[in-house]
Amino acid sequence: MRIMAFDYGTKRIGIAVTDPMQIIATGLDTIHPLQIIDYLKKYFQTEQVERFIVGEPKQMDNTPSQSAIHVKGFVSLLKKTFPEIPVEMLDERFTSKMASATIAQSGMNKKHRQNKELVDTISAVILLQSFMEKDSFF
Template sequence: MRIMAFDYGTKRIGIAVTDPMQIIATGLDTVHPLKIIDYLKKYVLTNPVERFIVGEPKQMNNMPSQSAIHVKGFVNLLKKTFPDIPVQMLDERFTSKMASATIAQSGMNRKARQNKELVDTISAVILLQNWMEYK
């Protein structure tokens, strides 16, 4: 079964997923928040998911950031829609900066580096890799 991670944003959600053996984290997609549940319902029909990992937005002082309320609503929606799939929160501080740095180091052109969807997807991959190392 796969593990799926989300970098939640009010405009788009970056999604990453492991392979079935849970060895490699790969960027999957970026989806608008209003379409995420339909997307996930279709995905889990053909790809069993063992766990959802959701980035927990925190400030430097460890307090929840302004977007935490939106993430909490997303987590509640996941739990309600997929009650058999556990949801785990993981600190997401610096994932966007790390994603931007990764893109810059990859040699992509400037237009690709400014693609916010790519940043969100790579942020989800970093979050998932962090969880895999943590576990």
């Protein structure tokens, strides 16, 4: 079964998933928040997910950021709609900066580097990789 991570934003949600063996994190998509539940229901028709990881927005002093209220609403929606799938929060500080740096180093042209959807998807991948590394014995 896969693990799925979300980089939640009020305009876009970046989504990443592991392979079924939970070895590799891959960017899946970027979806508008109003479309996320329909998107997930369709995805679950062909794939199994055992856990959700949601980026927890925090400020440098470890207090919740302004977007935390929106993320809490999203987590509540996930728990209500998919009660059988546990949800874990993971500190998402710096994921967007790391994603932007990764894109800049990739050699993509300027137009692709400025694609905010790509930043959101890569942020979700970084979040998922962080979760996997946290639970890894390697």
